[in-house]
Amino acid sequence: MHMIPKITANLCALREQMAAAALQAGRDPADVTLVAVTKTHPPEVVAAAVAAGMRDLGENRVQEALGKIAALAHLAPPPAWHLIGHLQRNKAKLAAEHFALVHSIDSLRLAAALARYVPSGRRLPILLQCNVSGETSKEGFTLAGGARNQAALDALLPQLEAILALPSLEVRGLMTIAPFTDDPEAARPHFRALRELRDTLAQRFPQATWRELSMGMSDDFAVAIAEGATIVRVGRAIFGSRGE
Ligand SMILES: *Cc1c(COP(=O)(O)O)cnc(C)c1O
DSSP states (O other): OTHHHHHHHHHHHHHHHHHHHHHHTTOOGGGOEEEEEOTTOOHHHHHHHHHTTOOEEEESOHHHHHHHHHHTTTSSSOOEEEEOSOOOGGGHHHHHHHOSEEEEEOOHHHHHHHHHTSOTTOOEEEEEEEEOSOOTTOOSEEOTTGGGOHHHHHHHHHHHHHHHTOTTEEEEEEEOOOOOOSOGGGGHHHHHHHHHHHHHHHHHOTTSOOOEEEOOOTTTHHHHHHTTOSEEEESHHHHOOOOO
16 A cells, blocks of 8 residues: 555655644644544554554544554554544444544533543543534534624523533533635634634633644644644545545
8 A cells, every 4th residue: 555655754744834834823833733534544544644653543433433443452552532523422422432532512412421421530521613604514513703703602601511510521622624615714714713712711611721722624724723723633634635
């Protein structure tokens, strides 16, 4: 499989671009975590990414992830798996058992379902997925315009408060998926809205850290880093096109 050497070169170039974006924004490159999105790729390709130094891996479907998680579980240390796609409540138990961070919590019902299955003595880190663009096809808590949308924010606060009170979950921050376009700059207002929303929630709910902003993908990670991303989720820029 000749795509494996290519992964190392792609990762090298990506890391350089990420560091440049961070430095240009006056940020420490070490404050941005790269999650390699491995969806659609077989375990041997994922193993190559781990061999090239990747520690954080992202999948958007629980079922697809399980086989890869099992295939790579022997590695020391094992990779940290991130669930970045929509989670169905009937997969909550599997998600609680196998993922290090769930990026896609978008309702109190889902959070409560997940909370029930976290092994005792543990707290599972989660992010709240927010749809700040208002695009109707997007999942997440809908808050078009972010924190400036006072009516939507007020409607959301009781749900967020209830999620923060679930003792087996630890809210670490927010996640968003920008609308699809060819122009990375078009994503900037949405990334900024997510950051402002995070700042508002951090003031309102100091019981959580709100450190993480999971935003930015292959085409717009540099803009996301400029706007404060602490986690970027990148697939195609590492593994090439998925043939979608
Ligand atoms: C697939 C996916 C990504 C990665 O997208 P690329 O364009 O391949 O970088 C990031 N986030 C989510 C939620 C995804 O489903």
